[in-house]
Amino acid sequence: MLLTCWRYVWAAPASAVGLLLALPCWACGGGAALVDGVLEVGGGRLSRWQRWLPQPLRFSAITFGHVILGVDRLALSACRRHEHVHVRQYEQLGLLFFPLYLGSSLWQLVRGGHPYFDNRFEREAYGTLTTPRSAAAYGVGAGHGAAGAVRSRSPGDAPDADRGAA
Template sequence: MRPVWKVLWASPGSIAGFLVAPFFRSRRIVRGVMVCEGADWPRKIGFRHRAMTLGHVVLCVDEIDEGILEHELVHVDQWERWGIAFPPAYLVATLGALLRGKHFYRDNPFEVQARRISSH
């Protein structure tokens, strides 16, 4: 069970995730997080990744596997730590990677941490 204050702190992201959740074919709770799976529309609008986390909601275009889930659960922890500041912090980290001549996604410190902790 996640502490209430962490759930509340990440709730702006979760609310956005809950608004998008109905547009996925299935929804279930895994380790205290809503996991939404199966949607064609993200690819149609140019989304290139398998999953994205908004607060305590993981959105996965396909069926999620354990490796992706572990990775996305690190992002849930990041949302709990950063709260509503997470999206701008993630953007600043992305821009910082680009300004250093690095890859915008692969070298984003939030993604580096998620890969290191999850081994994915």
């Protein structure tokens, strides 16, 4: 019990960032649910808002501590296993997750790798996709990026032949 509480406390600053981002999504028609101790917020205008991001930064779902934001319920369901790996990473690293994730991406760029597909944290999270249905829903295909992983796509994004997805 004490360890469980500590995990929430340790990840709380990142969860606070997630809550700040979740509030406008929820207020603009998004839904919220608690799944396995994690707040999932999806739908509303989030799908439209994330399209304002540059193409490489678009997402189907994204995690901040114990808060997962998804463009819709389908994305939250399809990405759940992957995003819950990130929740565990936040529980282990707390706020250190932010600079370590960025550092892993920068290191991949320096060594000629892909900053997302070859990122240590993404490789760990993609490693949990074991069923063909989950892999297909998440846009994972063989031969792309690290360990055959392909980044999750936003609905409506066309696949990119070189990387598998946007």
